[in-house]
Amino acid sequence: MKKVTFILANLLLSLTMAANGVDGVQMFPACGAEGVNIDTHLTLTFPDEVTVGSKGKICVYDLTTGRLADCLDLSIPAGPVTSQANNPDAVYTPVPYQYKSQDINNRNTKPGTPSGAAAWSQDVGKYQLTIIGGFSDAFHFYPVIVHDRTATIYLHHQMLEYGHRYAVTIDADVFPGFKGIKGKRAWTFTTKSSAPAKDSRHIAVAADGSGDFSTVQGAMDFVPDFLSTEQERVTITVANGEYEELVYFRNKRFVTIEGASRDGVFIHYPNNEVFNPHPWDIKTNEKRGTFPSRRAAFAADNCTDMVFRNLTLQTDCQGQAEGFLLNGERNYVENVRIKGSGDALQVNGSAYFQNCVIEGDADTILGRGPSYFNHCTLVSWGPFMWIRNNEENHGNIFIDCHFRGLGQDAVIARLPDNHGQNYPHAEVVLLNCTLENIPPVGFGPVAESARTATLLEFNSHNPDGTLTDVSQRHPVTRQLHPIHDAATIANYYDWRYVLVAK
Secondary structure (H helix, E strand, C coil): CHHHHHHHHHHHHHHHHHHCCCCCCEEECCCCEEEECCCCCEEEECCCCCCCCCCCEEEEEECCCCEEEEEEECCCCCCCCCCCCCCCCCECCCCCCCCCCCCCCCCCCCCCCCCCCCCCCCCECCECCEEECCEEEEECCCCEEEECCEEEECCCCCCCCCCCEEEEEECCCCCCCCCCECCCCCCEEEECCCCCCCCCCEEEECCCCCCCECCHHHHHHHCCCCCCCHHHCEEEEECCEEEECCEEEECCECEEEEECCCCCEEEEECCCCCCCCCCCCECECCCCCCECCCCCCEEEEEEECCEEEEEEEEECCCCECCCEEEEEECEEEEEEEEECCECCEEEEEEEEEECCEEEECECCEEEEEEEEEECCEEEECCCCEEECCCCCCCCEEEECCEEEECCCCCCCEEECCECCECCCCCEEEEECCEEECCCCCCEEEECHHHCCCEEEEECCECCCCCECCCCCCCCCCEECCCCCCHHHHHHHHCHHHHHCCC
């Protein structure tokens, strides 16, 4: 009898799905699935290539409470596609940006709610907005991303709850040629009954839903802010897979994010300064304590004692677009591939990079430092860096690294005037590095206002091991002598001198 009932139930479900026009479309989570992660994306795989429309709604109903849990309106554009107008009256925040530990999410706060000295977002109702990582000012995001036959639906962050049953409906206009999903029986799923234990020290992320979380963002949202000791360290393991998600978290300490393999864990998102600019009235990104930047694909903000290992972090956009933006102190990055455009990696605060690959278009490394790069590979079409440290700390130090230029302007570093100011204490030091396709001048342009910068080289060599011809180097640079400068060389080889002492 039970078997007959089960067969009839499945037949009824199949007929309902066919009547609602979803036959032949594979859904994830599958209809009727249980134990679904609360951070899951919703995906539809069509028989043929699909496009996303510019109208219609995707709604998720909470069948446990009888309420609408979330709704995506496709008539609202994802975000701007042209740079915002320059505001000559924009100022740096008059007081250091306050990083508070608060429970701010899309369920309890309106996206666009200002923080710091910023005004209310002008984009409320104009573009898609979602709160990520407790940042109430919110991010623009794509509600649907399509690749060939697969459409991934991105709900507003943290809208689903544990132990609830949900139903998804999709208007016919969302995917042209698709009849949509109607009613509250065609696509249902139930989330896991409970979160991992609060004192969990190991959290698993897997894109297929087999871990504690399906996204890196979901796992980081779970980790408490400001863990106090190394003994409390939380390790997040990320299974091989593609993670197309905009990641932003803040106030984390003593957390390790470790992928199964560098090339197997691919975390990426199409983000840049145009799509997620700084507030129109507030400058960002230049001084300590300024308003957080939102243009990176993966950002760790105000984070300390973090470890990032065996990952690929990439932005899919051109322009000012970091693959990785790291703000904080005493952070360690190992065997990570970072790919961006202008400013592919931005570092503000002490960080150690070991065996990393960093690829960009120009000013591939930006920030205030100090940063220590050991056995890293750097690839750039234009200048490798525009270092902006001041007298408070060291800049960028490279030990046994490989610089590979892809264009004729791939100088190691430049220091032009920047809107009337410069960085006279900027510091770039290369020790025993391999230089490939680097212009003979090595560094430049260096404006008169930055002639006091520290630009040092020792034992630079070509890929075949022969010494690099440095006879045409910019006059501001200095070649270190193995005997006369032995103490200086020894200091820079010591990461403690670079990252701690000043």
